[in-house]
Amino acid sequence: MVNAVIHTEHLTKRFGDFVAVDGLTFSVDAGEIFGFLGANGAGKTTAIRMLTGLLSPSSGTALVAGFDLYTQSEQIKRNIGYMSQRFSLYDDLTVKENIRFFGGIYGLSDKAIKEKTALLLENLDLLHAADARLLSLPLGWKQKLAFSVAILHEPKIVFLDEPTGGVDPVTRRRFWDMIYEASERGVTIFVTTHYMDEAEYCDRLSIMVDGRVAALDTPEAMKRTYAAESMNEVFLHLARAKPAE
Amino acid sequence: MSAAVFTEGVERKFGRVSALEGITFSVRAGELFGFIGADGAGKSTLFRILVTLLLADQGTVEVLGLDAVRSYREIRRRAGYMPGRFSLYQDLSVEENLRFFATIFGTSIEENYELIGDIYTQLEPFKNRRAGKLSGGMKQKLALCCALVHKPEVLFLDEPTTGVDAVSRMEFWQMLGRLKEQGITILVSTPYMDEAVLCDRVAFMQEGRILAIDTPSAITKLFQKPLFAIRARETGRLITLLRSSPNAHSVYAFGRAVHYTDNRSAIRPEELLDALHKEGFTEIEVQRIEAGIEDTFMALMETKNGAAHG
Numbered sequence: 388m389v390n391a392v393i394h395t396e397h398l399t400k401r402f403g404d405f406v407a408v409d410g411l412t413f414s415v416d417a418g419e420i421f422g423f424l425g426a427n428g429a430g431k432t433t434a435i436r437m438l439t440g441l442l443s444p445s446s447g448t449a450l451v452a453g454f455d456l457y458t459q460s461e462q463i464k465r466n467i468g469y470m471s472q473r474f475s476l477y478d479d480l481t482v483k484e485n486i487r488f489f490g491g492i493y494g495l496s497d498k499a500i501k502e503k504t505a506l507l508l509e510n511l512d513l514l515h516a517a518d519a520r521l522l523s524l525p526l527g528w529k530q531k532l533a534f535s536v537a538i539l540h541e542p543k544i545v546f547l548d549e550p551t552g553g554v555d556p557v558t559r560r561r562f563w564d565m566i567y568e569a570s571e572r573g574v575t576i577f578v579t580t581h582y583m584d585e586a587e588y589c590d591r592l593s594i595m596v597d598g599r600v601a602a603l604d605t606p607e608a609m610k611r612t613y614a615a616e617s618m619n620e621v622f623l624h625l626a627r628a629k630p631a632e
Numbered sequence: 633m634s635a636a637v638f639t640e641g642v643e644r645k646f647g648r649v650s651a652l653e654g655i656t657f658s659v660r661a662g663e664l665f666g667f668i669g670a671d672g673a674g675k676s677t678l679f680r681i682l683v684t685l686l687l688a689d690q691g692t693v694e695v696l697g698l699d700a701v702r703s704y705r706e707i708r709r710r711a712g713y714m715p716g717r718f719s720l721y722q723d724l725s726v727e728e729n730l731r732f733f734a735t736i737f738g739t740s741i742e743e744n745y746e747l748i749g750d751i752y753t754q755l756e757p758f759k760n761r762r763a764g765k766l767s768g769g770m771k772q773k774l775a776l777c778c779a780l781v782h783k784p785e786v787l788f789l790d791e792p793t794t795g796v797d798a799v800s801r802m803e804f805w806q807m808l809g810r811l812k813e814q815g816i817t818i819l820v821s822t823p824y825m826d827e828a829v830l831c832d833r834v835a836f837m838q839e840g841r842i843l844a845i846d847t848p849s850a851i852t853k854l855f856q857k858p859l860f861a862i863r864a865r866e867t868g869r870l871i872t873l874l875r876s877s878p879n880a881h882s883v884y885a886f887g888r889a890v891h892y893t894d895n896r897s898a899i900r901p902e903e904l905l906d907a908l909h910k911e912g913f914t915e916i917e918v919q920r921i922e923a924g925i926e927d928t929f930m931a932l933m934e935t936k937n938g939a940a941h942g
C-alpha cells in the first residue's frame with residue numbers, strides 16, 4: 388500500500404437516485420499498467436472524472452498521487468497526465484506550439500519547455516515537422532505526440548481514456564510500445580480500452596459492471612478464474628450478466 | 633445481374649488532400665458488405681458520396697441501379713443511412729424521433745413495425761426518454777430504427793459500433809444478421825478488425841484506397857509468409873529481441889502472444905524455439921498459425937507503405 392499511486396475506499400458517486408459508482412475500492416501500484424474496463428454506462432467515465440479531480444465524490448475516500456480527492460484536487464491535477472482519443476491536441480497549432488501551450492498549462496518554466504521541446508522532437512523523430520500544423524500530420528504521429536505531451540510535466544500517473552479508438556492496427560501497437568516505455572521509466576498507466584487484446588497487455592485489470600468492480604486481477608488469473616481462452620470471453624461473461632440498461 | 637451498389641474510379645479531394653482515390657467495387661443485392669479501416673481511411677467520405685450527400689470529383693456511382701447524381705431523390709427515398717456521428721434530435725424523445733423520421737418519409741411506425749419491431753421492443757421501455765439522455769448502446773439502436781423506419785432496400789451504416797463496448801457490439805451485429813435475413817443489402821464501415829468476419833465480403837481501406845476486396849476467409853489467403861505465434865515468459869523482452877533480429881520480417885503483439893514472420897522462407901518452429909532458448913527465455917511456445925484478418929490487414933499496409941515504417 389506504501390507504493391500505491393491510486394488508493395480508493397468505498398468511493399461512491401450518486402446523481403440523484405442513480406448510483407453511478409458504487410463503493411469502488413482498489414489500489415494501483417507505482418509503475419503499474421492498470422486496465423480499467425467496463426461496458427458503456429458501467430461507470431468508468433464517472434470514476435475517471437473523480438480520480439482526475441474533475442468531479443467530487445458523494446462518499447468514500449481516495450488518494451491520487453498521494454493527494455486527497457476532497458481537499459487537494461488542484462495538486463492532483465498537477466501530478467497527473469490525461470489523454471483521450473477525443474480530446475488531445477489542437478489541430479490548427481503547430482507541433483511546437485502544442486508543446487508550448489500544454490507545457491504552459493502544466494506550469495513548466497519557459498526554460499523547461501524549451502528543453503523539453505528539443506528533447507521531444509528529437510525522440511519522436513519530429514524535428515522536420517516542428518513547424519507543421521498538426522492537421523497535416525498522420526494520425527500515428529499525432530497520437531505519439533499527444534501521449535508525450537500528456538507526460539511532459541513528468542506526472543506520477545497518466546490517465547489514457549480509450550487512447551487507441553479508431554486507429555489502424557499498426558499504429559495501435561506502436562502506441563502500446565510507448566506505454567511500455569513510459570511504464571519502465573516508472574510512470575503509472577491507467578488505461579481504458581474496448582480492444583480486448585489490449586487488455587492482455589496490462590499488468591492488472593478491473594472490470595466494472597453497474598458501478599461496481601466485478602473483477603480485479605491479472606489478465607492471466609482472470610482467464611483462469613473464468614476458464615476462458617481470452618479476455619474477450621471474460622469480458623462478455625461478466626458484462627453480459629447485467630440486465631439491459 | 634445488377635449490383636445493389638456499384639462504383640467505378642471514384643475520386644474525391646478536399647483542397648489538396650486526396651480523400652478517395654480510384655474506388656471501384658460492387659455490392660450484390662442482399663449482401664452484408666464491410667469497409668474496414670482506421671479513422672482517416674476515407675470511409676465516411678465514401679458513405680456520404682453513396683448516400684448522395686456529397687459529390688464525387690470523378691467516377692461513377694450507382695445505388696439500386698440509379699445514378700447518384702441524376703437520381704439522387706429516388707436513392708434517398710429507397711436507401712437508409714446511419715451517419716457516424718449521432719445525429720438524431722437530442723431533445724426529442726425516443727418515440728418522437730422515430731415518428732419524425734417516419735413522417736418525413738411519408739410512412740408511420742405502425743406501417744413498418746415488422747422491420748423495426750425486433751429492435752424497437754428493446755427501446756420501448758424508454759420511449760419517453762429524450763434521445764440525448766440515452767446510453768451509447770441505446771442511442772445506436774434508436775439511430776438504426778430511424779434509418780430503417782421507411783423500409784429501405786439498402787442500408788448504409790457508417791461506423792455504428794465505434795466507441796461501443798464488446799457486448800453491445802456483439803448485439804448490434806446480431807441485429808444486422810436478422811436484417812440481412814429480411815433481404816436488405818447492408819454496407820457497414822468499422823475500424824474493428826474482428827467485425828470483418830461477420831460480413832459476407834469486406835473491403836480493406838487505407839489512406840483513401842481499397843487495399844483488397846474479398847470474403848473474410850479468402851482475404852486472409854493474401855497473407856503470404858508462414859506465420860508463427862510465439863509465447864514466452866517475458867513478453868516485453870521477447871518483442872524487443874525479435875524486432876532487433878536481422879531475420880525478422882514482422883513482429884506484432886497479439887494479446888499475450890507475438891505474431892512473427894521471418895525473412896528465411898524455410899524456417900521451422902523448432903529453430904525459433906532453440907534460438908529463443910539460447911537467449912534465456914523460458915516457457916517458450918512456438919506455433920505455426922493461419923493468418924487472421926488483422927494480420928492480413930497489417931501485411932497489406934506494410935506492402936503499401938514499403939519498408940520505410942519497418
